[in-house]
Amino acid sequence: MSLTTVDGGFAEPVFGSQRAFRALMDAFARPGSVADLSDLAVPPAPMSPAAGAILLSLADADTPVFFETDMLDAKAWVGFHTGATATTDAPSARFVHLADNSDCTGWSRFAVGTAEYPDRSATLLLPVADLRGGQHLTLSGPGIETTTDIGPQGLPACFADFMAANRAGFPLGFDLVLVSGDEALALPRTTRIQEA
Amino acid sequence: MSLPAYNFAYLDEQTKCMIRRAILKGIAIPGYQVPFASREMPMPYGWGTGGVQVTAAILGPDDVLKVIDQGADDTTNAVSIRAFFAKTANVATTTKTAEATIIQTRHRIPEERLQAHQTIVFQVPIPEPLRFLEPRETETRVMHGLEEYGLVHVKLYEDIAQHGHIATTYAYPVKVEGRYVMDPSPIPKFDNPKLDRSPALQLFGAGREKRIYALPPFTQVTSLDFEDHPFTVQTFSRPCALCNATGVYMDEVVTDDRGGRMFVCSDTDHCETRQADGHTGPGLPQLGEHASSEQETTR
Numbered sequence: 001m002s003l004t005t006v007d008g009g010f011a012e013p014v015f016g017s018q019r020a021f022r023a024l025m026d027a028f029a030r031p032g033s034v035a036d037l038s039d040l041a042v043p044p045a046p047m048s049p050a051a052g053a054i055l056l057s058l059a060d061a062d063t064p065v066f067f068e069t070d071m072l073d074a075k076a077w078v079g080f081h082t083g084a085t086a087t088t089d090a091p092s093a094r095f096v097h098l099a100d101n102s103d104c105t106g107w108s109r110f111a112v113g114t115a116e117y118p119d120r121s122a123t124l125l126l127p128v129a130d131l132r133g134g135q136h137l138t139l140s141g142p143g144i145e146t147t148t149d150i151g152p153q154g155l156p157a158c159f160a161d162f163m164a165a166n167r168a169g170f171p172l173g174f175d176l177v178l179v180s181g182d183e184a185l186a187l188p189r190t191t192r193i194q195e196a
Numbered sequence: 197m198s199l200p201a202y203n204f205a206y207l208d209e210q211t212k213c214m215i216r217r218a219i220l221k222g223i224a225i226p227g228y229q230v231p232f233a234s235r236e237m238p239m240p241y242g243w244g245t246g247g248v249q250v251t252a253a254i255l256g257p258d259d260v261l262k263v264i265d266q267g268a269d270d271t272t273n274a275v276s277i278r279a280f281f282a283k284t285a286n287v288a289t290t291t292k293t294a295e296a297t298i299i300q301t302r303h304r305i306p307e308e309r310l311q312a313h314q315t316i317v318f319q320v321p322i323p324e325p326l327r328f329l330e331p332r333e334t335e336t337r338v339m340h341g342l343e344e345y346g347l348v349h350v351k352l353y354e355d356i357a358q359h360g361h362i363a364t365t366y367a368y369p370v371k372v373e374g375r376y377v378m379d380p381s382p383i384p385k386f387d388n389p390k391l392d393r394s395p396a397l398q399l400f401g402a403g404r405e406k407r408i409y410a411l412p413p414f415t416q417v418t419s420l421d422f423e424d425h426p427f428t429v430q431t432f433s434r435p436c437a438l439c440n441a442t443g444v445y446m447d448e449v450v451t452d453d454r455g456g457r458m459f460v461c462s463d464t465d466h467c468e469t470r471q472a473d474g475h476t477g478p479g480l481p482q483l484g485e486h487a488s489s490e491q492e493t494t495r
Contacts, residue, residue: 017212
């Protein structure tokens with residue numbers, strides 16, 4: 001076991017996971033708002049600190065995690081700190097760490113829940129270059145008073161279409177979190193995304 | 197050095213992790229009941245074990261906690277839960293609605309409009325609005341899946357057929373974002389309009405029934421009704437006897453054994469704040485002022 005696997009967890013696990021969760025809960029409750037996850041986790045590259053903090057706070061032995069790319073150090077780090085298994089079986093994954101510039105067509109592999117249990121669905125973490133200054137998108141839906149604008153950089157080309165299809169399947173669907181550096185932005189399945 | 201007797205906020209970290217995942221899925225699917233592995237808590241079922249677990253999972257050291265029971269900060273349930281978190285999490289507590297970041301409630305929503313930075317946690321006894329119409333969980337799951345809510349309307353219709361009006365006055369069913377029918381917990385229907393497009397995040401925890409559900413801020417929440425029998429809330433013909441407030445939900449207090457009674461704000465913080473601002477009501481009823489002297493509209 002190398003030092004990169006062990007280093008970089010929450011300095012205070014109880015309060016670190018609480019802070020990360022609360023930031024993410026607010027992000028889910030107010031889609032489009034940016035959650036600050038700085039100074040919490042330092043995962044091995046290429047995993048972002050935001051993705052690291054989210055997985056450390058929410059993953060455990062009950063939640064298989066699927067890694068779209070072979071980030072061996074980060075995979076071992078998540079396994080060491082949370083006890084979650086890194087699965088290669090996409091439909092069984094509760095959390096998914098997507099690749100940069102992930103191809104949306106592969107996202108239909110992930111669990112969207114069932115009519116009786118739509119909560120049995122995956123939460124996808126999509127790394128993007130920046131949460132600001134990019135493609136202009138307008139969000140509406142629960143958690144948003146009227147509309148709100150976001151501008152993430154480096155979204156896959158198929159993003160808006162695929163998210164519209166995900167929204168149309170409500171209450172089934174996956175929930176997606178954009179992660180970049182220390183920051184995260186949640187797009188739960190209820191959020192309508194329009195390209196401006 | 198002695199080890200602390202409890203983890204922060206009583207629950208162990210793995211339990212909090214599981215509850216947190218349920219809360220996030222609940223927020224992502226407004227009005228849908230997410231099953232969770234509810235734990236035994238050091239208080240009996242019916243005392244808010246679901247609400248307590250939700251509060252424990254979200255609570256941080258900087259939070260300010262308010263707990264109300266039927267609007268009151270000073271009843272056994274409220275005092276006990278507030279003391280529980282003061283002891284196990286060492287968090288600041290308050291009775292002032294405006295100062296709280298987390299409000300755990302049994303069966304009321306404060307009169308003061310909640311703010312965006314606040315989270316309200318409801319204690320829920322029976323989370324399933326269809327339970328008394330269909331006892332099988334497997335069936336109610338399918339009914340929610342198929343959006344088959346005709347039975348709820350039949351129930352409301354039977355109220356009209358029997359009583360001439362919809363006689364459901366608390367736990368009045370609502371529809372969330374035009375999709376899930378949800379039990380708002382046994383809040384009086386007076387509070388239902390406050391659920392709609394609230395700026396605060398609303399979380400619901402049912403401990404015995406092992407369910408968590410949520411309403412994100414600005415979620416559309418509609419009370420079920422009929423075109424010819426529209427939803428209405430309770431009205432009170434007299435103002436609060438202590439603070440003279442109108443347009444608030446009131447408790448009836450019996451003051452003697454000769455039919456004397458008074459109506460006072462159910463929300464004690466609201467009432468005390470108004471009294472501190474100099475508002476005074478008519479006070480105790482005069483002897484001989486009987487219950488029958490005035491008919492209260494409470495439907």
